[in-house]
Amino acid sequence: xxxxxxxxxxxxxxxxxxxLGRGGTSLPGRVALSVQPSILGRLxxxxxxxxxxxxxxxxxxxxxxxxxxxxxxxxxxxxHNRSGANLEAGLVTAFLDAxxxxxxxxxxxxxxxxxxxxxxxxxxxxxxxxxxxxxxRDQLDRYGELDTTVALVAEGLKRLDEEAFxxxxxxxxxxTYLGRGRPGRVxxxxxSDETCGRxxxxxxxxxxxxxxxxxxLAYHRFYYGHLGHYACPAGDFARPRPNMAGRAxxxxxxxxxxxxxxxxxxxxxxxRLSLPGFYNVYNGLAALAAAMxxxxxxxxxxxxxxxxxxxxxxxxxxxxxGRNLLLTLVKNPTGFNQVLRTFFGSPEGDPSRLNxxxxxxxxxxxxxxxxxxxHADGRDISWLWDVDFExxxxxxxxxxxxxxxxxxxxxxxxxxxxxxxxxxxVKCLPRLPAALDAALAxxxxxxxxxxxxxxxxxxxxxxxxxxRGHVPRFWEGDLT
Amino acid sequence: xxxxxxxxxxxxxxxxxxxxNIIALVRRAEWRGITVEYTEIGLGDKPKFAVFDLLFMGGGxxxxxxxxxxxxxxxxxxxxxxxxxxxxxxxxxxGGYQMLGRSYRLISGEGVPGLAVLDxxxxxxxxxxxxDVVLESSLSGRPRTLVGFENHSGRTYxxxxxxxxxxxxxxxxxxxxxxxxxxxxxxxxGTYLHGSLLPKNPWLADWxxxxxxxxxxxxxxxxxxxxxxxxxxxxxAAAAHxxxxxxxxxxxxxxxxxxxxxxxxxxxxLCPSTERW
Numbered sequence: 081x082x083x084x085x086x087x088x089x090x091x092x093x094x095x096x097x098x099x100l101g102r103g104g105t106s107l108p109g110r111v112a113l114s115v116q117p118s119i120l121g122r123l124x125x126x127x128x129x130x131x132x133x134x135x136x137x138x139x140x141x142x143x144x145x146x147x148x149x150x151x152x153x154x155x156x157x158x159x160h161n162r163s164g165a166n167l168e169a170g171l172v173t174a175f176l177d178a179x180x181x182x183x184x185x186x187x188x189x190x191x192x193x194x195x196x197x198x199x200x201x202x203x204x205x206x207x208x209x210x211x212x213x214x215x216x217r218d219q220l221d222r223y224g225e226l227d228t229t230v231a232l233v234a235e236g237l238k239r240l241d242e243e244a245f246x247x248x249x250x251x252x253x254x255x256t257y258l259g260r261g262r263p264g265r266v267x268x269x270x271x272s273d274e275t276c277g278r279x280x281x282x283x284x285x286x287x288x289x290x291x292x293x294x295x296x297l298a299y300h301r302f303y304y305g306h307l308g309h310y311a312c313p314a315g316d317f318a319r320p321r322p323n324m325a326g327r328a329x330x331x332x333x334x335x336x337x338x339x340x341x342x343x344x345x346x347x348x349x350x351x352r353l354s355l356p357g358f359y360n361v362y363n364g365l366a367a368l369a370a371a372m373x374x375x376x377x378x379x380x381x382x383x384x385x386x387x388x389x390x391x392x393x394x395x396x397x398x399x400x401x402g403r404n405l406l407l408t409l410v411k412n413p414t415g416f417n418q419v420l421r422t423f424f425g426s427p428e429g430d431p432s433r434l435n436x437x438x439x440x441x442x443x444x445x446x447x448x449x450x451x452x453x454x455h456a457d458g459r460d461i462s463w464l465w466d467v468d469f470e471x472x473x474x475x476x477x478x479x480x481x482x483x484x485x486x487x488x489x490x491x492x493x494x495x496x497x498x499x500x501x502x503x504x505x506v507k508c509l510p511r512l513p514a515a516l517d518a519a520l521a522x523x524x525x526x527x528x529x530x531x532x533x534x535x536x537x538x539x540x541x542x543x544x545x546x547x548r549g550h551v552p553r554f555w556e557g558d559l560t
Numbered sequence: 561x562x563x564x565x566x567x568x569x570x571x572x573x574x575x576x577x578x579x580x581n582i583i584a585l586v587r588r589a590e591w592r593g594i595t596v597e598y599t600e601i602g603l604g605d606k607p608k609f610a611v612f613d614l615l616f617m618g619g620g621x622x623x624x625x626x627x628x629x630x631x632x633x634x635x636x637x638x639x640x641x642x643x644x645x646x647x648x649x650x651x652x653x654x655g656g657y658q659m660l661g662r663s664y665r666l667i668s669g670e671g672v673p674g675l676a677v678l679d680x681x682x683x684x685x686x687x688x689x690x691x692d693v694v695l696e697s698s699l700s701g702r703p704r705t706l707v708g709f710e711n712h713s714g715r716t717y718x719x720x721x722x723x724x725x726x727x728x729x730x731x732x733x734x735x736x737x738x739x740x741x742x743x744x745x746x747x748x749x750g751t752y753l754h755g756s757l758l759p760k761n762p763w764l765a766d767w768x769x770x771x772x773x774x775x776x777x778x779x780x781x782x783x784x785x786x787x788x789x790x791x792x793x794x795x796x797a798a799a800a801h802x803x804x805x806x807x808x809x810x811x812x813x814x815x816x817x818x819x820x821x822x823x824x825x826x827x828x829x830l831c832p833s834t835e836r837w
Contacts (some may be wrong), residue, residue: 217576288571294627453801459691460709465580487801490794494759498580498587498788510795526649553676 086116087123089559090176097218105165109172112465113181120168124189127159130167131189131205132370133198135233136213136255138415139363140166140192142355142394143213146367148190149388150381151374157182159189164535167195171201188374190377195229197298198236207259209245209373210237211366213255215413216305217463229321237262245373249362251307258319259292267373269365271339271358277303292317305414313465324369326351326361331365334422334442337361341368344454349378352386356422359415362467405540410532411458418438420468423530424477445478447530449511450537457534461488464495473500481522483507485515512540561781563593563772566607568617568636568656569628570600576711576742578618578653580756584765585614592784594773603628606635609643613772619654619754622767625664629672632659641677649771650748653757657742657750658682658714679719683708688713689732692802695741697726699767703731704759707798708753710741715750717745725751748769760798762791 090112097104124131126380134144139165147161161174171191178186180322193201200238202210212233217226234235237246240465242264249255259266271277279300288297288311297317302308312317331337336354339361341347351365364385371381390396396407408422410416453461472479482505484492489510496506511514516531521527533541586596601607609615618625620628634697644650648793658664664672674682688711695706706726715735718724724734724741734739734752742751749768758765764781773781 227623244823294623371604458753460576462580462709462756465583465756467757487679488797491760491788494791494794495580496761498583499834503790508790510797 082116083119083122086112086119087179089115089117089178090172091180092177094173094180096393099262101411103171105161105163106167106169107173108176109165109169109174112172112176113169118204120172120175120201120208121301123172123179126179126185127189128185128187129156130208131191132209132211132374133201133205133207134190134192134200134211134366135195135236136211136249137195137216137229137412139213139359140164140359140410143211143363143370144190144192144368145394146364146388147370148387149365150189150371150376151188152385153384154380156187156374157184159191161191164192166192167197168200168273168308171197171205171313184331196232198233199239201271202239202396203319204238206241209370210240211370212237212248212258213362213366214248214249214252214305214307220497224289226254230258232354234258237503240264241317245367245449247366247373249307249366250307250320251303251362253291253306253310253317253319254298256320257317259498267369267374268320268322269324269362269369270326270359271303271329271365272325272327274301274354275414276329276331277301277308277358290314299476304362304418307362309441315360324365324372327366329358329361331357331361339364339414341365341378343369343372343378347372347378349382350461351382354386357418359418384398398550400520400545403523404526404528405545406528407531407533407538409538410534413463416467417471419532420471424471424474426482444480444524445530446480446519446527447482447532448494448515449482449484449489449530450515450533450541451492452486452534452537457536461491464488464491467495469495469501470495473502479505481505481507482510483514483515483519483522485509486493486534489515491539512537513544515546516541561592561729561773561779562597563589563594563613563769564599564611565596565614565616565775566599566601566609566612566782568601569603570618571602572624572628572646573618573620573655575619575621576754577656577756578616578680579583579686580752581616581618581651581653581758581765582758583756584762585616585769588762588765588786589768589769601636603631604635607639609636609639609648612643612648613648613776614768615640615643615648617650617652617656622694624673625655625659629659629674632675635674637675644677644746644748647747647775649768649775650749651758651768651824652748653754654712657752658716660748660750664714665832668710678715678743678748678750679721680743680750682714682716683735685713685715685735687736688803689736689752691731692798692801692805693733693741694729694799695726695733695753696729697742697764698828699725699749701762704763705795705799706757706764707795707802708751708755708757710750710752711754712836718742722746725749726730730799746751747775755798760791760795762786762788762795822834 090108093111094108116194132141159175159178161170229334245265247267248259248267295314297310299308299310325340327342328340334356339351340347342352351364398405408419489508491509589596659674660678661674662676664682665684690711693710695707698701722743722745724740728739728741770783
């Protein structure tokens, strides 16, 4: 009876929230949980097959989105928290939302789960499998230290049923360490192309020490942040052989990438992505590997993944008054650096990518950086100083102007000043709607406005854009 | 003019934006036409700290602090202590701040010995002190504010031979009890504040640069003022933000209140009277 009331209350809150034109990605779940704290487990029991969890610092939403595409094309009905609300209330809301759309019981729940929520989520959902994408320093103020984050995910994995599969990124030493001594099925994915990436990293690496003995790890290849090919000189720990490997990776700047994927059992597929950068190659590999674990045909899964366009705030393209907006969520230094490098150039990509947008001359790029520091964004704004905004100051980046906005607009403006971006090119407009309007006005028709918001700023921007009719509200079905 | 800037343990102690302090110091020096020679000092290095005018050490995770503790004492300790007594300008944030003290105690009870150059000690605490911070500091001669963000479970207690950096207006401070944050000893500033600290507090960056320049080039050497209107706007915005959402410092009563009065008036008690360094 309590379960019924919880669901009823939750769905009512959901309908009310939608009716009022609001996102409500967590409130309906909170309402249901307040009636029945164990509702998540109950809701999961209604699934035909079970739950797959995706966790890690960067790439949860994109990996989940790619996997959702493959699963839906493969005929599965899903519960999926596509907006990225990944705390317990968000997970419950995803179930409530799905049940208000599908007449029949869904097959699978595909849920991205926040690292700190892992122990609870695994306990309640008892998933078929867990994907761990990577660990980067992110929202340090929430967990205190990276070690704590990793420990929480490890705790979650410990609670898994033995038959569950664990899918780990072989190129991240912090992630692969979770596979150590784990009974049951552990599958690794990674990039195995010695002709790309770099021999030396230029980013603030966050973990370069052997999780076993503390010695500094020796790398001979870096792809993204501290992800690459590593081994402990003491010989007790090294990158595992990936069960699914990206053998030949060709990055195509803003247009995406193409990877020749090889997997155990003689599987060979070509994975084309319309999402840029190494970081998305990893997301694609994770989605493909998970799809295979769930019984999908690799070639079909690869095709679906290739068709996927940008999801919620991840390189989302929106046309507003003839301007091309590229909306990309930023959460932490590594992610932001990848975005800056992809848009504004770095040696590792294809040199033609600087003109890949095709439609604008070099020195007229407009950028809108929107930084909030609410709980979901991370309350400690210090992380801006670990981002290489110096990239925006380089003449080759072709930046005509930057507008900083959000609650911490001034911090971003100061950061840009110290990064060497000329002060006359930076405007500080804390209020987001006004900043968006100013940024659009400054962008010539036909050109691209690069928008990089933190999480709550992105929600606000999308809200603003949807009121103007430019984007569908995210609950109105698939974004692509 | 030239300044030699040394950065202690840049890879291990670089938690959360602390390199913003390096960026701020270097830029503000360069904008004045001062060349900065930047040197990284890592595990195993045994530099002669007398060659440096300015030093910085950031914070790290507990295990990183444990890792460097031995090296810090063995390879850096004596030379650094001498340089500090000689008046080298140094900014130490979070873990760096703790390690300059006598010791840092973990929850397990395990004590990690520090350099014992600063008269302070840190105990492990259960509660994490996280949030926006606003301080009032008289370091530069008149009361000014400092803004930042703290994130530490260590509780630091100052001895009588050091003074606090400032009085907590918003936030927890050194230990969440006595209402003080950071420390100052000769030309050393220790603090828990991230933010990064110096970009939004340009007067503090200039205080450090000023100390470094005068020590090297004599008391007559002066820093040209810079246009800090953007930094000051950011400072004001951060302070307003902190006041709106940070915890107000609890009022202290009784003995602690008397102690804090003594400090403010510079009278007898826990603080030495104002010294000029």
